[in-house]
Amino acid sequence: MHPELTGRLAPAAAAPSGAAAAGDAARQQSPQAIIVAGLRKNYGAVQAVRDVSFSVGPGEIVALLGPNGAGKTTTLEILEGFRTRDGGRVEVLGLDPGDKWDARELRERTGLVLQDIAVEPYLTVRETIARQAGYYQAPRDIPEVISLTGLDGLERRKVRALSGGQKRRLDLALGLIGRPELLYLDEPTTGFDPAARRGAWDLVRQLRTAGITILLTTHDMAEAQALADRVVLLSGGAVVAEGPPAGLGGPDAEHTRITFMLPPGVLLADLPVPGVSREGSVVIETTQPTVELHRLTSWAVRHDVMLSGLTVDRPSLEDVYLRLTRDAAPSAAPEKKKTKRSPR
Amino acid sequence: MTAVLAGGAPRRRNNLALVIHQIKYEQLSFWRNPQSAIFTFVFPVVFVTIMGALFGRVGKSSYFGGLSALQYYVPTIAALCVLGSCYGQLAVGLAARRQNGILKRVRATPLPAWGYFSGLLAHCVLVSLADIVLIVGVGRLYGVPFPSQWPAIAITLMLGAASFCALGVAVASMISNAEAAPAVTQLVLFPLLFLSGTYMPISSRLLSQVTGWLPIRPFNEALIGPLSRHTGADWGHLAVLAAWGVIGAAVAIRRFRWDPRPE
Numbered sequence: 001m002h003p004e005l006t007g008r009l010a011p012a013a014a015a016p017s018g019a020a021a022a023g024d025a026a027r028q029q030s031p032q033a034i035i036v037a038g039l040r041k042n043y044g045a046v047q048a049v050r051d052v053s054f055s056v057g058p059g060e061i062v063a064l065l066g067p068n069g070a071g072k073t074t075t076l077e078i079l080e081g082f083r084t085r086d087g088g089r090v091e092v093l094g095l096d097p098g099d100k101w102d103a104r105e106l107r108e109r110t111g112l113v114l115q116d117i118a119v120e121p122y123l124t125v126r127e128t129i130a131r132q133a134g135y136y137q138a139p140r141d142i143p144e145v146i147s148l149t150g151l152d153g154l155e156r157r158k159v160r161a162l163s164g165g166q167k168r169r170l171d172l173a174l175g176l177i178g179r180p181e182l183l184y185l186d187e188p189t190t191g192f193d194p195a196a197r198r199g200a201w202d203l204v205r206q207l208r209t210a211g212i213t214i215l216l217t218t219h220d221m222a223e224a225q226a227l228a229d230r231v232v233l234l235s236g237g238a239v240v241a242e243g244p245p246a247g248l249g250g251p252d253a254e255h256t257r258i259t260f261m262l263p264p265g266v267l268l269a270d271l272p273v274p275g276v277s278r279e280g281s282v283v284i285e286t287t288q289p290t291v292e293l294h295r296l297t298s299w300a301v302r303h304d305v306m307l308s309g310l311t312v313d314r315p316s317l318e319d320v321y322l323r324l325t326r327d328a329a330p331s332a333a334p335e336k337k338k339t340k341r342s343p344r
Numbered sequence: 345m346t347a348v349l350a351g352g353a354p355r356r357r358n359n360l361a362l363v364i365h366q367i368k369y370e371q372l373s374f375w376r377n378p379q380s381a382i383f384t385f386v387f388p389v390v391f392v393t394i395m396g397a398l399f400g401r402v403g404k405s406s407y408f409g410g411l412s413a414l415q416y417y418v419p420t421i422a423a424l425c426v427l428g429s430c431y432g433q434l435a436v437g438l439a440a441r442r443q444n445g446i447l448k449r450v451r452a453t454p455l456p457a458w459g460y461f462s463g464l465l466a467h468c469v470l471v472s473l474a475d476i477v478l479i480v481g482v483g484r485l486y487g488v489p490f491p492s493q494w495p496a497i498a499i500t501l502m503l504g505a506a507s508f509c510a511l512g513v514a515v516a517s518m519i520s521n522a523e524a525a526p527a528v529t530q531l532v533l534f535p536l537l538f539l540s541g542t543y544m545p546i547s548s549r550l551l552s553q554v555t556g557w558l559p560i561r562p563f564n565e566a567l568i569g570p571l572s573r574h575t576g577a578d579w580g581h582l583a584v585l586a587a588w589g590v591i592g593a594a595v596a597i598r599r600f601r602w603d604p605r606p607e
Contacts, residue, residue: 080452082603108454116604118445122376123369134365135453158376174449 033058033093033182033213034079040087041074048074050237052088056215056230058181061208063224063245064217066234067325072217073115075234076186079215080112093182108137111180115187117167119174121160125151128159129173136178148206149173150199165196172203183207185216189223201226221318235325248320256289256314258296260307272299281309359459366455366463367470374467380433384471388425388479392418396486408545411572418483419567420542423504425475427560430468430505432533434512436525443522443604451602461513469505476501480571488572496570496577503582504563507589511559514592517599536560556581559588 034056041049049071056062064072077083078090081097093109095102119128126142133139146152149169154162162170168188175183188204189197204227208214218224224231225245233241233248241248258275262268262282268275272295275284286292289312300307374380392414399413408416441447450460476497484490491497515532519525537543539551540560546552555561562581569575 082448082451104454104456107452112452114445114448114452116445116448118449120373120446122373127369127372131365131369132453134362135455137454178453 032056032091033060034062034215035089035091036075036079037090038088039075039078039085039090041071041078041083042086047237049078049085052234052237052239054232054239054242056213058213059208059211060229061204061214061216061227063228063231064215064234065219065221065224065231065321067219070234070325071237072219072234073186076184076215076217080110080184081106108178109180110182110184111175111178112184113171113175113186113188115190117164117171119159119167119170122158124156124158125162125170125173126155128170129177132174133177138179139177140179142177145173145177148176149203165192168192168200172200176207180212182213182215185214187217187219189218189220197223221321233321233324240324241320248324255285255287256312258284258286258289258293258310258312260310263300263305263307266305272296362455362459363462363466366459367466370463370467371470374471384425384429384433384475385478387428388421388475389482391421391424392479392482392486395421396482400486407547409568411568412488414483414486414488415572416545416568418479418488419571420564422476422479422571423560423564423567424537424542425479426472426501426504426563427508427533427537429471429475430508431512431515432529434464434468434509435515435519435529436522438513438516439519439522439525442516442601445604447602448604465506465509468509469502472501472505491571492574493570493576496575497567499577500563500566500570500582503585503589504566507559507585507592508563510589510592510596512592513600514595517596517601540564557584559585 032055034054036055037053039049039052040047052071052075054062064075066072074083078085079092079097081103084098090097092106095106097103097106123131125146129142129145133142146155149172151166151169151173154166159167159170168191172185172188175185185204189200192200201223204214204216216223216227228245230243231241231245231248232239259281261280262277268277268282271282273284273286273292275282277283284292284296293312297307299305395417396414399417402408402413404410404412404415438447451457480488480490512529515529516525519528536555536558537560539546540555540558541552541564542560546555552561556565562584566578566581566585569578
């Protein structure tokens with residue numbers, strides 16, 4: 001991981017100073033941007049969302065992470081006001097998206113970028129943004145949004161002549177033009193090449209610096225790790241873990257992993273620290289890596305033993321993701337087939 | 345919220361400005377799409393020209409209800425054009441916009457539903473108006489005199505456009521698959537056009553009575569009066585048309601979905 005990000009995503013240091021200050025200021029105004037408590041949603045007999053609770057603070061970036069069919073998009077669509085809920089409490093900017101009048105106000109104050117690229121082919125970039133701007137009370141300036149989304153020089157280009165990535169950025173421009181306090185991004189970088197993805201991430205960070213609260217869905221661990229202050233991991237329609245990306249998965253995930261090949265002629269029991277044999281290697285999981293590593297290496301030096309393939313690492317978010325979604329899988333398994341025909 | 349208002353004074357949008365805003369961009373999209381523009385404007389001109397070539401010399405006859413052939417066809421082709429842009433293109437266009445997520449995106453903005461649909465309706469009326477002017481112009485070349493009952497024509501046009509738009513939205517509400525939309529709309533439209541006397545006068549009394557209660561024939565009749573007979577608004581037929589408009593609107597309001605994926 002990028003060193004700068006490692007620092008930022010560590011549980012203690014929540015966000016860079018500028019964003020943190022903006023977040024603190026907003027936090028004093030209203031306690032939470034989004035509150036979801038005990039949310040439930042069924043499609044016929046299928047429980048798409050069975051029990052989802054989480055909250056998003058003002059100025060925070062929170063990622064809803066999970067495999068397909070975990071209930072990410074359904075949860076997001078309930079927050080956006082596109083779907084009704086069957087149970088639970090939902091509050092967005094202090095309003096209820098399930099209420100007709102609240103939903104109307106929310107449309108003024110929130111922006112969204114959907115999974116599908118939905119833009120009229122025959123309008124130019126500028127016209128498309130200008131039309132959307134006309135729907136809001138206090139839209140951003142069009143040139144500002146164009147440069148923010150990196151569409152400079154494409155103002156007069158017809159939408160149908162744009163590349164997929166450019167259309168996606170236009171979509172994001174439409175989500176931003178209304179000067180939203182809260183932005184929903186549904187799998188914002190699906191189908192991007194690595195460079196475009198980096199670009200999109202930089203843009204999302206810029207938006208956070210501008211004080212916009214962001215809730216995004218993704219099934220990409222690297223994306224959640226790179227962007228999110230907190231991750232809400234869904235599986236089978238329920239939250240299986242929640243927290244900063246680095247601390248996800250509870251205390252187990254805080255363990256450091258020491259791995260090396262078992263030296264020839266050495267038994268597992270001969271080692272100075274207890275370890276387990278896994279796929280031909282010895283794995284030691286510890287919460288005190290400095291001490292354990294010292295004990296291990298000094299033992300090795302003293303006995304003139306080579307620890308080949310010695311590595312020290314921490315379980316990645318991907319390891320945690322796979323472990324947690326696998327743990328939750330048995331209960332969700334019978335519904336897997338049915339889930340396909342319902343919205344994600 | 346200070347964050348919302350910072351950097352831009354809140355604007356008071358009045359409803360008329362919003363509808364004009366919608367019309368402007370509907371028109372832009374429409375004129376830039378070569379398919380829709382050609383279908384809407386080249387087709388009627390070609391049609392009237394063919395009818396003129398075929399029947400241009402057929403004078404007033406009882407077969408055409410005491411009118412010349414072109415006096416009969418100018419109004420029915422005008423009606424066909426209104427049907428095409430208000431019912432056919434609208435149903436197909438809305439189904440496509442829903443399928444690719446454009447409607448859902450519109451729904452996520454503060455634009456109210458009435459604003460979106462009034463923009464569409466006004467756009468359809470403008471296109472229909474342009475069509476009628478074009479058709480009457482070409483008809484003049486074949487000796488059909490200019491109509492004199494413009495207020496009656498305007499009323500008939502507005503009511504017809506509104507009713508067929510409502511029916512178009514209703515049909516779009518009931519189609520879930522955009523690929524099926526053209527087939528479904530044509531399937532309903534095509535036989536009815538024949539039976540309603542669009543392509544040839546219907547002499548069967550029974551058939552005329554039945555189609556007289558369906559939407560197309562009343563619209564044909566209501567246009568033939570002011571366009572070719574110099575009579576005023578045909579309130580009887582307009583009432584039937586309006587009733588269909590109300591039915592269409594009721595279905596549309598109950599069934600219209602913005603979201604491509606059903607709940």
